[in-house]
Amino acid sequence: MKTLISLVIGLITSLTVSGQSVTASGPDGNLKVNVSVKQGIPVYSVTYKNKTILEDSPLGFVANVGDFSRDMTFTGQKENKIDKTYTQDRIKQSQIHYRANELTCTLANKEKKNIHVVFRISNNDIAFRYEMPKYGDTGSIVIEKETTGFDFPSFTTTFLCPQSDAMIGWKRTKPSYEEEYKADAPMNVRSAYGHGYTFPCLFHVGENGWALISETGVDSKYCASHLSDATAEGLYTIAFPMPEENNGNGTTTPGLALPGSTPWRTITVGENLKPIVETTIPWDVVEPLYPTEHTYKMGRGTWSWILWQDGSINFEDQKKYVDLAAAMGYEYVLIDNWWDTNIGRARMKDFIDYANSKNVDVFLWYSSSGYWNDIVQGPTNYMDNPIVRKKEMKWLHSLGVKGIKVDFFGGDKQETMRLYEAILSDADDNGLMVIFHGCTIPRGWERMYPNYVGSEAVLASENLIFQQHFCDEEAFNACLHPFIRNTIGCMEFGGTFLNKRLNRNNDGGSIRKTTDVFELATAVLFQNPIQNFALAPNNLTDAPQVCLDFMKQVPTTWDETKFIDGYPGKYVILARRHADKWYITGINAQKEPLKLKLNLPMCGIGDQVMLYQDDKKRNPHAEEITLKKEGEVTLTIQPEGGVILVK
Structure with missing residues (x-):
């Protein structure tokens, strides 16, 4: 693995500062984050190609050492560029090149205690977390509540899995992330159990694009989180576990040593679903926690x-x-x-x-x-x-x-x-x-x-x-x-x-x-x-x-993953590469046959491709075909059927 983190001298071109506000963008300039303090409340907003993805959304938390959610002052910022390559054998891609602009905003509460809010912004991903220094002789902190939020425009629709009640289900083993999704649901509908929604959470922000919210880097130093129900204004906030979980054992509020940091919260954004499907942000901002002497065979x-x-x-x-x-x-x-x-x-x-x-x-x-x-x-x-x-x-x-x-x-x-x-x-x-x-x-x-x-x-x-x-x-x-x-x-x-x-x-x-x-x-x-x-x-x-x-x-391991086409809950066409072989697969959840003309950049004129598809009786059929057009294939997928191209 090769990692390069270089400090930028002066303001980078993607950063603008004005008083209690700072704006930073990803390397290509399309994804932008504005961080500001308004009436003592720290907030951030997100745009993609100048279209609103998140309106002003709260930042901060309340801890046993102080309130860092209000009466805050913007006291400074610094910038880094991140350029990192790494190899990973168990995710959707094996060779990853992560480039991002890093913005660290320092905020102080009324007791003059600081926190740092660190944003990493790549072309389609935002990761952010809180970093806390040591406060005098105080060597530990308990985060009692996060005010971290995600405020979507009112026209946003959702694809969410509700957080279940605790201690229900088979032998009182829930929650276990196994509830049913609702597709394209409005934000103002209460979740099935009233406890919000489990990560990851997908949002369709109308013509403005798509956003996937999740978190990464959770280990023994913090709890796992989920999203609350939305307010009438479309604001979701970070919610901690319920007291009843695990039969009431353990606290709902995380405690950690100082200096310390929270997990990364992630936002993947795109004008279409391609960045959502192909994102590697869950792994881009974390590092291996221990080496191994073993070789594991997938x-x-x-x-x-x-x-x-x-x-x-x-x-x-x-x-x-x-x-x-x-x-x-x-x-x-x-x-x-x-x-x-x-x-x-x-x-x-x-x-x-x-x-x-x-x-x-x-x-x-x-x-x-x-x-x-x-x-x-x-x-x-x-x-x-x-x-x-x-x-x-x-x-x-x-x-x-x-x-x-x-x-x-x-x-x-x-x-x-x-x-x-x-x-x-x-x-x-x-x-x-x-x-x-x-x-x-x-x-x-x-x-x-x-x-x-x-x-x-x-x-x-x-x-x-x-x-x-x-x-x-x-x-x-x-x-x-x-x-x-x-x-x-x-x-x-x-x-x-x-x-x-x-x-x-x-x-x-x-x-x-x-x-x-x-x-x-x-x-x-x-x-x-x-x-x-x-x-x-x-x-x-x-x-x-x-x-x-x-x-x-x-195979079960992949060197590359490419989104081709689809819509959540209706159909999906996805391509994965293992070594030099591509598997292009599709399924159709709709009640009618789905006819598609696909652009497959991994295919060319004259390529020999094995095609697996359903015949008219819904039985499997395989044949080798020769592609006649550059990267273009026309396919029909039967209802509740599938198709596979192997090249």
């Missing part, structure tokens, strides 16, 4: 639980899924809950030896453990206690286990963030990768933690099994995730079903409404470096061979 896996459920967690059924992984050329098998009881700890070495004999490695499931929910699925009470956890992870390492899936967290408090970090750190000491389930979204974690490989934090594949309603809505939801949840971090969805009926025997349960090509397309659309697909042993004989052939060669 890849694909099978898991029995998604279709065969709890009854499949036994030695013989798991061997069938190892055999499936071997037949598909997959690297992993994931054994879900109850393995400690139904297979037994004493037999795990025999099972892992069997898997390894087939060139398959093993992930094992754990509960995050126990005093904040009612979970009985084992193993429980191993991950929350550092003494027990370290002993368990040492045992897993001795067996050759490659990773763990840890489930049922149910909260965003700082105490819970400490648990995520502790699990990751201890796991890396033992060469274990970590997937989180029933959890919060990642916040820059792919870059911060070398062994982090995915989080659920979405209405994922298990819901398709539980209720027909979610199968009916599968295409709609899948057309949201590339624009919202998956654009800010790994999404461990666990999908790509080839069963027509979602049960063990492919003859009952929920009815899948999507086509096979739709399901293949989501293997590319949904980005996660470890993909546990919802294939089943019966698919080796009852699924179309064209589908099996595609799923045998689809």
